[in-house]
Amino acid sequence: MALLELRNVTRRFGDLAAVDDVSLAIEAGEFFTLLGPSGCGKTTILRMIAGFEFPDAGQILLDGKDLAGVPAEKRPVHTVFQSYALFPHLTVAENISFPLRMAHHDPADIRRHLKDALEQVRLTGKADKYPHELSGGQQQRVALARALINRPRLLLLDESLAALDAKLREEMQVELISLQRAVGITFIFVTHAQVEALALSHRIAVMNQGRVEQVDVPSRLYSHPRNRFVADFIGQITMIPAQVEQVGRGHLHLMVEGLGEIVTPLQQSVAAGDKGVFAIRPEQVRIGVQAELAELKNHFAGEVHSLLYQGDVSVYRVRLPNGTLIEALLPNSAPGGAELFKVGAGIRVGWRHDAGVFLHE
Amino acid sequence: MSDGHERASRSTRLTRWLVSGPPLLFLLLLVAIPGVIMVFASFRYPGDFGGLAPLLSTGTQALHGFTTETYRFFFSDFIYAEVFIKSFVMALATTLICLVMAYPLALLIARSPKRSRNLMMLLVILPLTSNFLIGIYAWMILLGPQAALNHVLNVLLGAFGVAPARLLFSPVAVMIAMVYVYLPFMVLPLYTNLEKHDPVLLDAAQDLGANAWQRFWRVTFPLSQPGMFAGFALVFIPAVGMFAVPELLGGTGDIMVGNLIKEQFLATRDWPFGSTLSILLTLSVLLVVWLVAKLSARGGRHA
Numbered sequence: 101m102a103l104l105e106l107r108n109v110t111r112r113f114g115d116l117a118a119v120d121d122v123s124l125a126i127e128a129g130e131f132f133t134l135l136g137p138s139g140c141g142k143t144t145i146l147r148m149i150a151g152f153e154f155p156d157a158g159q160i161l162l163d164g165k166d167l168a169g170v171p172a173e174k175r176p177v178h179t180v181f182q183s184y185a186l187f188p189h190l191t192v193a194e195n196i197s198f199p200l201r202m203a204h205h206d207p208a209d210i211r212r213h214l215k216d217a218l219e220q221v222r223l224t225g226k227a228d229k230y231p232h233e234l235s236g237g238q239q240q241r242v243a244l245a246r247a248l249i250n251r252p253r254l255l256l257l258d259e260s261l262a263a264l265d266a267k268l269r270e271e272m273q274v275e276l277i278s279l280q281r282a283v284g285i286t287f288i289f290v291t292h293a294q295v296e297a298l299a300l301s302h303r304i305a306v307m308n309q310g311r312v313e314q315v316d317v318p319s320r321l322y323s324h325p326r327n328r329f330v331a332d333f334i335g336q337i338t339m340i341p342a343q344v345e346q347v348g349r350g351h352l353h354l355m356v357e358g359l360g361e362i363v364t365p366l367q368q369s370v371a372a373g374d375k376g377v378f379a380i381r382p383e384q385v386r387i388g389v390q391a392e393l394a395e396l397k398n399h400f401a402g403e404v405h406s407l408l409y410q411g412d413v414s415v416y417r418v419r420l421p422n423g424t425l426i427e428a429l430l431p432n433s434a435p436g437g438a439e440l441f442k443v444g445a446g447i448r449v450g451w452r453h454d455a456g457v458f459l460h461e
Numbered sequence: 462m463s464d465g466h467e468r469a470s471r472s473t474r475l476t477r478w479l480v481s482g483p484p485l486l487f488l489l490l491l492v493a494i495p496g497v498i499m500v501f502a503s504f505r506y507p508g509d510f511g512g513l514a515p516l517l518s519t520g521t522q523a524l525h526g527f528t529t530e531t532y533r534f535f536f537s538d539f540i541y542a543e544v545f546i547k548s549f550v551m552a553l554a555t556t557l558i559c560l561v562m563a564y565p566l567a568l569l570i571a572r573s574p575k576r577s578r579n580l581m582m583l584l585v586i587l588p589l590t591s592n593f594l595i596g597i598y599a600w601m602i603l604l605g606p607q608a609a610l611n612h613v614l615n616v617l618l619g620a621f622g623v624a625p626a627r628l629l630f631s632p633v634a635v636m637i638a639m640v641y642v643y644l645p646f647m648v649l650p651l652y653t654n655l656e657k658h659d660p661v662l663l664d665a666a667q668d669l670g671a672n673a674w675q676r677f678w679r680v681t682f683p684l685s686q687p688g689m690f691a692g693f694a695l696v697f698i699p700a701v702g703m704f705a706v707p708e709l710l711g712g713t714g715d716i717m718v719g720n721l722i723k724e725q726f727l728a729t730r731d732w733p734f735g736s737t738l739s740i741l742l743t744l745s746v747l748l749v750v751w752l753v754a755k756l757s758a759r760g761g762r763h764a
């Protein structure tokens with residue numbers, strides 16, 4: 101049985117369905133991420149799990165028991181708020197031990213737990229400081245320690261890293277992963293940053309306008325997006341309008357107007373005549389001169405439209421004969437620097453027959 | 462860099478003086494100078510017909526120059542200290558009653574929808590738009606022996622076998638009117654403070670297991686410490702020196718230090734003693750405010 105289950109949960113604000121018929125099952129010990137653009141309903145889902153919002157329809161079950169009617173303070177669920185929400189009038193130690201004091205633990209017990217918690221987030225020396233005396237990263241760790249000290253069944257993190265600068269954010273990502281592994285508590289993490297979601301999560305639910313578009317492990321989400329929204333939201337991808345010409349053994353044959361035939365792996369529920377797009381990641385596309393790409397099933401003539409040099413890699417945009425711009429990513433790993441193709445140069449682009457996906461309209 | 466820095470700081474210094482100059486001048490003319498005059502006056506002898514006796518001997522008047530006579534006089538008889546103590550107790554009680562009444566009101570307004578908050582605050586300060594003396598006269602009628610209030614009270618007292626009591630010209634009447642006068646001054650700073658509280662802190666407290674009672678006492682109350690202190694200062698300081706309310710609603714035994722001072726200047730015409738009382742009043746009020754500030758700073762810390 102899943103630790104947390106959402107069954108057809110809907111929450112409306114006026115005419116807007118902020119959360120629209122969402123069903124999810126989250127297993128114990130998972131690092132689960134809700135990923136989606138701003139306003140897609142992620143916070144509303146967290147608030148319903150925490151007990152600050154209530155579903156208009158559907159059920160939320162924790163350990164198989166319906167949470168309806170259980171007030172927020174009685175749920176074994178804690179939240180790390182985006183602004184951290186540390187109590188400004190309490191010290192680090194008082195903030196962290198707050199949940200234990202609310203539950204009337206005895207002082208010796210509190211002291212012992214506090215010591216462990218401070219060590220866990222490396223804040224032992226800061227116990228008597230006030231939140232405003234700490235850096236952003238330290239405040240973040242106080243919020244984490246406070247939410248974890250009485251070992252909730254579930255920890256909810258709402259855009260918890262968004263307020264940190266890029267470098268600190270990366271450090272905190274690593275710390276968050278190891279912390280979750282150490283405490284073994286189920287994390288539900290909310291973010292609109294796909295890179296963060298891919299780096300942190302065991303599984304990701306991609307959301308759009310209150311609905312869940314796809315739930316999958318990060319690698320599968322990246323390589324096999326179920327629809328155009330997911331493909332577009334996660335990573336870079338080029339989409340070329342295409343029609344299924346023939347469903348072969350192990351392969352799909354797609355027809356692209358003004359370009360020709362593309363061979364791509366077989367997928368379920370695709371039939372000849374279906375219309376949609378062929379989608380391919382930049383790192384799957386290779387560019388070069390005729391001879392280098394000869395062994396590839398799919399290759400076409402093209403012209404370098406623009407080039408973005410990024411140090412480790414170069415991103416080329418190549419115009420295909422039908423006018424489509426396709427992105428190709430080349431690692432600059434050759435010794436002595438990258439051999440760059442010039443803008444305007446006539447080249448060849450190609451990709452393997454097992455690359456890319458066909459997505460319905 | 463240091464050059465530009467200096468020029469910038471010189472111009473900010475000028476701006477600072479231009480901005481703070483007029484109020485400083487105002488305070489100097491109307492607070493500091495009269496204060497100094499009072500201090501000097503308190504060490505003088507009273508004049509024959511009010512005012513002060515001359516500094517230098519004119520031959521016709523025996524008493525002249527400086528003296529500590531008025532201070533010795535104050536401490537020679539306990540009745541003056543008693544008036545002080547009574548005034549402070551009255552003022553503290555007024556402040557506490559105002560606090561207890563204003564807190565739920567301020568909290569209610571601060572947690573109301575934004576649109577209705579301003580209207581509610583307007584209603585709170587509405588009594589201030591008419592002179593408070595008019596309100597006091599209204600209380601004279603309301604608390605009078607013919608009024609329903611006193612009648613109901615006596616019926617209740619009678620039911621318990623207690624002799625009928627008079628509301629008007631009693632400390633109770635003074636207290637009721639003082640609370641009436643000062644309540645808005647407690648609600649205002651409390652509301653201003655409570656309205657600023659980040660609601661996410663209450664969510665966080667609830668999320669971490671705090672029930673409604675704990676959320677109030679562990680989060681809202683300590684964070685409102687500065688608002689409570691501001692309200693205390695705004696109510697307590699003027700309440701100690703209040704003379705109009707006890708004069709109109711209090712009995713003859715309910716004299717407060719404000720009345721005593723007023724009497725020295727207007728009736729007894731003993732300006733030096735009036736000045737002495739004023740100075741001792743100012744000092745003792747400052748002492749109490751300082752003590753409360755210390756206490757609330759320890760409780761409220763970084764709130």
Ligand SMILES: Nc1ncnc2c1ncn2[C@@H]1O[C@H](COP(=O)(O)OP(=O)(O)O)[C@@H](O)[C@H]1O
Nearest residue numbers: 113116118136137138139140141142143144145
């Ligand atoms: N209390 C509320 N009242 C009205 N609309 C709300 C409320 N909370 C959220 N919404 C709306 O619901 C939608 C989803 O909000 P939210 O869950 O905060 O999205 P996210 O966290 O993904 O950015 C948004 O359009 C937002 O404006």
Ligand SMILES: [Mg+2]
Nearest residue numbers: 139142143259
């Ligand atoms: Mg949000």
